[in-house]
Amino acid sequence: MRKGLITSLVVAAAVPTASAAQMRTVTMSRQLEDQEPVRVSVEYGAGRFGVRAMDTGLLYRMSLVYDEDRYEPVAEYSDHRLDVGVESIRNGFRGNSEGGRLDLELARGVPMDLDLEFGAVRADVDLGGLALTGLDLSTGASESIIDVSEPNETSMDLARFEVGAADFTARRLGNLNAERIEVDAGVGSLTLGLDGEWNRDTRLGIDMGLGALELRVPEGLGLQLRKDSFLTSLDSEGLVKRGEVYQSLNWDQAARKVIVDLDAAFGSVKVVWVRP
Amino acid sequence: MPVSRLANVLLALGLAASVAPAALHAQLREVVSKSVSVGRSEASLALEFQGGDRLEIDFESGSVRIDDESVGAYDIGDPLDASWRSLLGQAVALDDGALAAALADWTVPAELTGSDAEVAGAIDQALERSLRGTQVQAQVGDASVSLGDPGSLLRLLLGDRETLRLLDDALDGLVEGGIERVVISEDAVVGADEVIEGNLIVIDGNARIEGEVEGDVVVVGGTLELLEGSSVSGDVRLADATLERNLGDVDGDVVNVEDGVQVDVDDDVRRELREEIRRELRDEMRDEGPAFLAPFRSLADGVGGVLGHLVSVLVLGLVGAAVIAFAGEKVDVIAETARRAPGRSAAVGMAGAILLLPAWIVGFVALVVSIVGIPVAIAWLPAFPIAACVAALVGYLAVARNAGEWMADSNLPWTHWIRKSNSLITMVGGLLGLSILFVVGHVVSIAPFLGFLNGLLMVAGIVITVVAIQIGFGAVIITRGGRRREYARYSADEAWEAAMNVDMGGVEDSAQPKEGGNA
Numbered sequence: 001m002r003k004g005l006i007t008s009l010v011v012a013a014a015v016p017t018a019s020a021a022q023m024r025t026v027t028m029s030r031q032l033e034d035q036e037p038v039r040v041s042v043e044y045g046a047g048r049f050g051v052r053a054m055d056t057g058l059l060y061r062m063s064l065v066y067d068e069d070r071y072e073p074v075a076e077y078s079d080h081r082l083d084v085g086v087e088s089i090r091n092g093f094r095g096n097s098e099g100g101r102l103d104l105e106l107a108r109g110v111p112m113d114l115d116l117e118f119g120a121v122r123a124d125v126d127l128g129g130l131a132l133t134g135l136d137l138s139t140g141a142s143e144s145i146i147d148v149s150e151p152n153e154t155s156m157d158l159a160r161f162e163v164g165a166a167d168f169t170a171r172r173l174g175n176l177n178a179e180r181i182e183v184d185a186g187v188g189s190l191t192l193g194l195d196g197e198w199n200r201d202t203r204l205g206i207d208m209g210l211g212a213l214e215l216r217v218p219e220g221l222g223l224q225l226r227k228d229s230f231l232t233s234l235d236s237e238g239l240v241k242r243g244e245v246y247q248s249l250n251w252d253q254a255a256r257k258v259i260v261d262l263d264a265a266f267g268s269v270k271v272v273w274v275r276p
Numbered sequence: 277m278p279v280s281r282l283a284n285v286l287l288a289l290g291l292a293a294s295v296a297p298a299a300l301h302a303q304l305r306e307v308v309s310k311s312v313s314v315g316r317s318e319a320s321l322a323l324e325f326q327g328g329d330r331l332e333i334d335f336e337s338g339s340v341r342i343d344d345e346s347v348g349a350y351d352i353g354d355p356l357d358a359s360w361r362s363l364l365g366q367a368v369a370l371d372d373g374a375l376a377a378a379l380a381d382w383t384v385p386a387e388l389t390g391s392d393a394e395v396a397g398a399i400d401q402a403l404e405r406s407l408r409g410t411q412v413q414a415q416v417g418d419a420s421v422s423l424g425d426p427g428s429l430l431r432l433l434l435g436d437r438e439t440l441r442l443l444d445d446a447l448d449g450l451v452e453g454g455i456e457r458v459v460i461s462e463d464a465v466v467g468a469d470e471v472i473e474g475n476l477i478v479i480d481g482n483a484r485i486e487g488e489v490e491g492d493v494v495v496v497g498g499t500l501e502l503l504e505g506s507s508v509s510g511d512v513r514l515a516d517a518t519l520e521r522n523l524g525d526v527d528g529d530v531v532n533v534e535d536g537v538q539v540d541v542d543d544d545v546r547r548e549l550r551e552e553i554r555r556e557l558r559d560e561m562r563d564e565g566p567a568f569l570a571p572f573r574s575l576a577d578g579v580g581g582v583l584g585h586l587v588s589v590l591v592l593g594l595v596g597a598a599v600i601a602f603a604g605e606k607v608d609v610i611a612e613t614a615r616r617a618p619g620r621s622a623a624v625g626m627a628g629a630i631l632l633l634p635a636w637i638v639g640f641v642a643l644v645v646s647i648v649g650i651p652v653a654i655a656w657l658p659a660f661p662i663a664a665c666v667a668a669l670v671g672y673l674a675v676a677r678n679a680g681e682w683m684a685d686s687n688l689p690w691t692h693w694i695r696k697s698n699s700l701i702t703m704v705g706g707l708l709g710l711s712i713l714f715v716v717g718h719v720v721s722i723a724p725f726l727g728f729l730n731g732l733l734m735v736a737g738i739v740i741t742v743v744a745i746q747i748g749f750g751a752v753i754i755t756r757g758g759r760r761r762e763y764a765r766y767s768a769d770e771a772w773e774a775a776m777n778v779d780m781g782g783v784e785d786s787a788q789p790k791e792g793g794n795a
Contacts, residue, residue, distance in 0.1 A: 024315035027368045030324075031308045058371060063441075068315055075311065233650060266644065 023099055024068040028075045028084070029061040036080050037111035037133060043085035044118040045071070047100025051116065053129030053150075054105035060084065063103045071100075106130055111154055118142060127152075128175065135159040135176065143167045148175035151197045158182065163190065172196035173204075174221075174256075180205070187211055194221060195276060198256035208232075208264040215260065215269070218276035222254025223247070225262060225271070232264040238273050304376035304407045305329075312368050317352065319361050323379075323406065331406040333399055335360055340395050342402045348395035356392040359385045360399070369444045380407045442515035443479060445533045446494045456491065459483075463498075468505060475510070485524065492528070502526070574722055581718030585711050593704040596673045600699050603670075606758025607699075611674035614751035622743065625671070625750030636660045667757070671748020672741075673703060679744075680706030710744055713737035 038059065042051070047066070054061065062084050064073050071086040084104065106112065113134035116125070120141045127135070128149030134156050137146065141164055152175060159178040161170065163185040173181060174196025182205045183192065190208065193216040206213065217223050217238075225239060225246040239246035251257070262269065309324035320334040334341045335357060340348045350356045366378050382403060384396040456474030457464065463482045466472055470487035475494065482498045485506040492510035493500065495517040502508070506524030515533035522530070599607055614621050640656050643649035680702035684694040694705035708715075717733035720726045754760070 022316060024313060024318070026311060026313045028311040029309065029371055031306065031372060033308075056371065061371075068318075073313075075309075077309070233647065268650070 022068045023065055026064045026066070026073050027062070028064070028073070030059045030075075030077055030082075032057055032059045032107050032110065035110055037113065038080045038082055039113045039115070040082045040084075040106065041115040042102075042104060042117065043074070043083075043087065044102050044121060045086060045088060046120045047102065047122075049101075049118050049121040049123040049125070050103045051125040051127070052105055053108040053126070055108050056105075058105075059107050059110065061105045063101075065099065065101045067100060109153055118144075128172075129153075132156055132159075132176065135178070136162075138162040139166055139168070140164040141166060145169045145171070147171040148173060148196060151175045151199070152177040155179070155199075160184075163188065169193070174198040174202075174218075178202060183207070185209065185211060185213075190214070191216065193274075194218060194223075194258060195274065198258070201257045201259075203259045203261065205261045206263065208262070208267060210266040212267055213262075213264065213269045215271045216274050217248070217258075217271060219273050220250065220254065220276055221248075222251045222257035223271070224251060224257065224259045226260065227262045227264070227269070229262065229264040229269075230266065232266065233268045235268070235270040237271055239271060304373065304380055307372060307376050310367065310371065310375060312364050314361065314364060314368075319357070319364055321364060321367060325406065329406065331402060333360075333402065340399075342398060347398040348391060350392070350395065354392070355385070355387055356395055359388065359396065369447065376407055379403050442533060443496050446496055446513045446515040447477075456489075466506070578718045578720075578722035581721065582715050585714050585718070589704065589707045589711060592673065592676075592707050593700070595669065596676070596703045596707070597700050599670055599673055600703070603758065604699065606755075607670065607674050607677070609755050609758040609761050610671060610748070610751045611677045613755050614671070614675050614747050615678045617751075617754070618747050621747045621750035621754060623750065624753050625746035625748070628749055628753050629746070632661075632664055667752045668745050668749045670758075671750070671752045672745050673707075673748070674751060675744040675748040676706035676710055677703040678706065679709045680704070682706075683709050710740060711737065713740065 040060070059077070060082060062075065064086065066073065066086050070088060072089050074083055074085050074087050076083045085102065086100075106114075108129045109131050111131045111133050114127075114130070114132055114136070116135075116137045116139075118139050121139070121144075123139065123142055123144040123146070125137075125145070126147045126149050128147065128151075131153040133154055135158075137160065139162070144163075144166055146161070146169065148170075149172065155177045157179050159173075159176050159181045161168070161181075161183045163183065165187045166185075167189045168185065169191040170183075171193040172195050173193060176196070177199050179200065180203050183190070185206070185208045187209055188211045190206075190211055191214045192204075192206075194204075195216065195218045198221065215223075223239065225234075225236070226244065227234060227246070234246075236246050239248055241247075248254070306326040307323050308326055309322075311320075311322040313320045313322075318334065318336040320332065320336065322330065322332045324330050330343075332341075332343055335350060338349055338351065339346055340350055340356075350360075363379070363382050367375060370378055380403060382400060384393055384400055388396050456472045457476050459476075459478045459481055461480045463484065464476065464478045466476070466483075466485040466487045466489060468486040472487070472489040472491065475491035476483065476485075476489050477494045477496075478498055478500075479496045480498060482500070483493065483495050484501045484503065485493070485508070486503045487506060489506075489508045489510070491508075492513060493508050494513045494515070496515045498517050499520045500512065500514065500517060501521045502512075502519070502524035503521065504523040508524065508526045508528070511528035512519065512526050512530045513533060514531065519530060636656075639660065640653050643653035643656055677699060680694055681696050683691045683705055684696050684702065691705065693701070695701055713733045714737040717730045717737060720733060721730040752758070
């Protein structure tokens with residue numbers, strides 16, 4: 001009886017692989033040639049998506065699992081420009097890509113202008129350790145966690161996040177070392193962690209359509225909030241209103257300051273103070 | 277055991293090269309870019325060398341191509357395909373010199389014969405040619421490889437990509453110093469007086485350590501026991517493995533290498549498949565049972581349907597009891613309104629049903645626009661539909677009570693037990709009356725050739741139920757949930773009539789508007 005049960009389970013476990021999508025696994029990598037700045041563009045449609053830094057003497061290493069009937073991998077490098085990801089080989093409805101996955105590792109310390117574009121994905125991106133000279137992240141209907149676990153080795157003028165209908169969380173934005181950060185969010189839940197190492201004063205522009213925004217601000221950081229909203233509630237704990245702006249109590253004394261320009265239509269904004 | 281020899285050579289070279297790149301004395305061309313693609317019908321390798329040269333070897337759809345030139349054929353799973361995939365299994369984990377060394381060292385496997393050997397020879401030559409044929413020496417040291425059975429390594433490399441992936445992750449960051457022992461598909465025991473001078477790698481087996489390991493311990497797909505007096509100078513790396521006992525000393529970290537996503541996906545697909553199989557089995561059992569059971573099936577269906585409706589009546593009766601207990605007066609008002617103005621109630625109920633959706637949306641928007649009402653708007657979304665359903669249910673129960681009263685007065689057979697003095701019994705009687713067509717329909721369905729009659733009865737039952745709900749819902753709206761007594765004011769004359777069962781001669785309370793009156 002038990003043997004029969006085990007046999008049945010084994011058969012049941014084996015059968016789905018025959019009926020599943022034609023998944024293909026591709027592993028790609030490229031040696032690091034020099035330390036010249038690289039422009040990296042990543043496009044990924046649906047599935048799970050991860051990015052992190054590595055120290056292996058490679059410019060990148062990509063592990064990709066994809067449905068070969070629907071997509072084909074892209075990995076092109078020339079003139080210090082790297083394009084990786086997948087592109088659809090079918091027109092029209094793309095459907096989901098359950099089981100698809102892209103894990104990308106990028107060289108630590110190489111100056112990099114990073115352009116990440118992904119659609120309906122579950123993204124877990126850690127930009128810590130990368131030397132980012134620019135960042136442009138665009139996501140559609142996704143659940144994204146963007147972390148900057150280590151300070152950016154270089155600096156950038158602008159870090160831009162374009163978020164569609166998503167549950168978007170960004171952590172340790174201070175580590176980006178960006179002069180300006182812009183977040184353009186459509187619909188969804190947005191959590192922005194302003195912790196990390198701030199090496200400069202920064203302007204953070206947030207344009208939000210409909211949704212809930214939570215700003216997690218470390219105690220000690222000077223915060224000024226300029227709000228231009230239509231129907232948006234503000235939970236401004238720890239902020240005082242001076243004229244048209246809200247300021248943290250330590251604004252005048254704070255060593256590092258972040259000015260938030262908030263343009264929101266519908267929704268709620270909450271400021272949460274956290275221990276650094 | 278050619279397979280075993282191949283496995284040992286591949287593993288020793290692959291693992292040693294992957295963890296001890298410093299030991300490679302390679303004068304090979306630098307592999308600038310690597311792409312390994314493995315699917316069900318394809319297994320290909322694309323290399324780009326310093327200077328821009330490329331090499332592509334594809335096993336695809338039965339054909340072997342080197343740089344787009346066909347060099348032979350293969351069958352999926354044959355020894356040639358297996359050998360090639362095992363090489364790719366290593367190439368996934370290797371980069372730079374280690375990769376070049378592993379590829380350059382690859383030779384025609386001994387078990388290949390005939391055309392397979394010729395194709396493998398062409399691949400070997402292409403690799404040698406591309407890598408310039410310089411000599412490579414892989415210092416694999418004193419590594420020992422132990423296989424549980426000769427095919428275990430090939431099965432690992434060919435059939436289990438997830439294990440390969442875990443192995444790849446587990447080997448990532450392994451301390452330098454080479455491999456002392458690799459154990460596959462069997463248990464590894466390090467005795468109390470034994471010292472492993474290097475890394476210990478156990479794949480698909482359990483490890484029991486009583487002695488010393490001067491390096492990392494990697495366990496993929498098994499368990500690890502560190503007994504008292506044991507020591508590991510490096511890390512313990514567990515991939516799909518568990519640390520059952522930790523009584524020894526570990527100088528490094530105990531690292532759990534995360535499971536790959538493919539496992540989750542497989543689980544999901546497996547679960548879906550099981551559900552699908554269950555569904556199909558249920559459908560088959562329902563639809564395609566033996567023919568001789570057909571009359572019994574219809575009997576079971578019919579009896580089941582009757583019981584189902586009786587249970588529904590029972591449940592509604594319980595709900596009705598609660599409603600009467602907590603809001604008896606309001607039910608009275610609603611029932612009275614439905615009785616006195618059924619047409620108006622039905623019209624209001626229908627209009628209300630049509631306006632439910634717009635009212636829901638408009639209410640939400642209005643609350644959001646008011647800013648202060650945003651928290652209420654969040655509650656509004658679920659509360660409004662729930663309130664509508666409750667209103668329809670209470671209205672239906674009130675109408676059922678009216679129906680019960682009518683049945684009590686009607687002297688119909690089997691209705692003598694309905695007593696108007698008890699609201700609950702009256703309501704239950706009415707619920708039975710309103711659902712009687714469904715019950716009869718199910719009884720009729722037991723008999724053969726009466727499907728049409730059954731359908732008619734069901735449709736009539738549905739119509740009656742819908743009308744009753746409309747009337748009840750409308751009465752709830754008109755009375756504002758039983759709080760407005762416009763149609764249910766107390767009439768002394770009517771009470772007298774009812775109590776004495778006499779007619780007062782058409783005396784009418786002017787305060788009570790009748791159907792179509794001015795509400």
